[in-house]
Amino acid sequence: MADLVNVDYNTSIPNNVNLADDRRVLKALEKWHPGYLNWWSNMGPEGFQESLVYLRTAVSVDPKGWAKFGYVKMPEYRWGILLAPEEEGRTIPCGEHAGKPAWQEVPGEYRSMLRRLIVIQGDTEPASVEQQRHLGQTAPSLYDMRNLFQVNVEEGRHLWAMVYLLQKYFGADGREEADMLLERQSGSEDHPRMLGAFNEATPDWLSFFMFTYFTDRDGKMQLEALAQSGFDPLSRTCRFMLTEEAHHMFVGETGVGRVIQRTCEAMKEAGITDPYDINAVRALGVIDLPTIQKKANMHYSLSLDLFGSEISTNAANAFNSGIKGRYREAKIEDDHKLEKDTYPVLRLIDGKVVISDEPALSAINMRLRDDYVKDATGGVNRWNNILKKEGVEFQITLPHVAFHRHQGEFSAIHADPEGNLLSSEEWEKRRDEWLPSKADGDFIDSLMKPQWEPGKYAGWISPPRVGIDNKPGDFEYVKVSGVAQNA
Numbered sequence: 001m002a003d004l005v006n007v008d009y010n011t012s013i014p015n016n017v018n019l020a021d022d023r024r025v026l027k028a029l030e031k032w033h034p035g036y037l038n039w040w041s042n043m044g045p046e047g048f049q050e051s052l053v054y055l056r057t058a059v060s061v062d063p064k065g066w067a068k069f070g071y072v073k074m075p076e077y078r079w080g081i082l083l084a085p086e087e088e089g090r091t092i093p094c095g096e097h098a099g100k101p102a103w104q105e106v107p108g109e110y111r112s113m114l115r116r117l118i119v120i121q122g123d124t125e126p127a128s129v130e131q132q133r134h135l136g137q138t139a140p141s142l143y144d145m146r147n148l149f150q151v152n153v154e155e156g157r158h159l160w161a162m163v164y165l166l167q168k169y170f171g172a173d174g175r176e177e178a179d180m181l182l183e184r185q186s187g188s189e190d191h192p193r194m195l196g197a198f199n200e201a202t203p204d205w206l207s208f209f210m211f212t213y214f215t216d217r218d219g220k221m222q223l224e225a226l227a228q229s230g231f232d233p234l235s236r237t238c239r240f241m242l243t244e245e246a247h248h249m250f251v252g253e254t255g256v257g258r259v260i261q262r263t264c265e266a267m268k269e270a271g272i273t274d275p276y277d278i279n280a281v282r283a284l285g286v287i288d289l290p291t292i293q294k295k296a297n298m299h300y301s302l303s304l305d306l307f308g309s310e311i312s313t314n315a316a317n318a319f320n321s322g323i324k325g326r327y328r329e330a331k332i333e334d335d336h337k338l339e340k341d342t343y344p345v346l347r348l349i350d351g352k353v354v355i356s357d358e359p360a361l362s363a364i365n366m367r368l369r370d371d372y373v374k375d376a377t378g379g380v381n382r383w384n385n386i387l388k389k390e391g392v393e394f395q396i397t398l399p400h401v402a403f404h405r406h407q408g409e410f411s412a413i414h415a416d417p418e419g420n421l422l423s424s425e426e427w428e429k430r431r432d433e434w435l436p437s438k439a440d441g442d443f444i445d446s447l448m449k450p451q452w453e454p455g456k457y458a459g460w461i462s463p464p465r466v467g468i469d470n471k472p473g474d475f476e477y478v479k480v481s482g483v484a485q486n487a
């Protein structure tokens, strides 16, 4: 009898799904494994494959102690397959089958929809590793470098999680999709990743922090919605992925917070009170607050695009079939069918941004995006508390949802961060006021010098308040050895 909580390390792939007795799937995964390692060495963190990194590895799904910390070389990381424990008597939480027992096998009528959703989720996981692969070279500290690599290996594990579902439940076409997840590449002309934000560059560490704050949070919301799936193996998979995902957003939130903190301190030391005196602030070797705002505008708006169209038949079908629920579906008090309900949607009607009541089923994406916006506001408030505490008069704000959009209602128009519509000419003229310009990028790039001495931090970012796994300030989170620090 397999232990459902502890990981089975007896096979080459650690798992709590009894792979040892599932020869067909074990074989398929073992066949996929070399291609994955090959992808990791070609597209994973550039230059640190031999370094010892202080990483956590998931060794169980017990909420009280699922991770084990220790030094590992990343290619030897134990990427495992872990599903949250089965819930006795779980039922389909929403849609026309609500209340019936959750599916343990793929429901035939929804097979292609399910496969598509798993493939889209799976595609985002390796994409972010590819986007971040060069960042180790310019890490502002070993602490930050370690956090980057932690996020990277866990996105790798999330890819494993989706590949397991494809291979276990979708036969030959599942195996084909699993192979294609290693073939598409972020930013590639011929085989790009499936979603826009995952083909954008992550050029510097401020972008990395914004990405993990805003874009990993889209990932969180998608996982939350899939965790509500009536297809139980998908639900259990996503529930455990969410445990890891929380750290990614922590890295983003505290990363941006530490950049803001350092900028405030440097301004105070130099007696600069005007945050818009950009040249004076930049001369201190820190990132000025208006540029931080522009980066937030960029990553927030790209992340909003990931929710798709506000009004969507696909989303309605996924909900109605019980394949994808709403955020915290089980805790919502309604009939979970939404046949007669409406939901307020921000739309562009006759050239104006207006709230319009739409059938709730069609507005599932909009609702998830609204939940996302609420969720994303918390960290922004904490950034603003840093500014307040430091006595700097500046506020980070989230731009209007019509700003800089490429999907849905507002993709055809231009708007400023307050949501005022603009002509194309005006947008072109003013774009650099709201989004990072080439000059902003060049300036940030000029600060991206590696700092790999234990306990030291680059001048543009504050040290964290506490270490990872309660380690002391001068802990050597990465034993870099053999990689030249090209300062």
Ligand SMILES: [Fe+2]
Pocket (backbone or CB within 6 Å): 125, 154, 155, 158, 219, 245
């Ligand atoms: Fe992930």
Ligand SMILES: [Fe+2]
Pocket (backbone or CB within 6 Å): 155, 216, 219, 245, 248
């Ligand atoms: Fe993540």
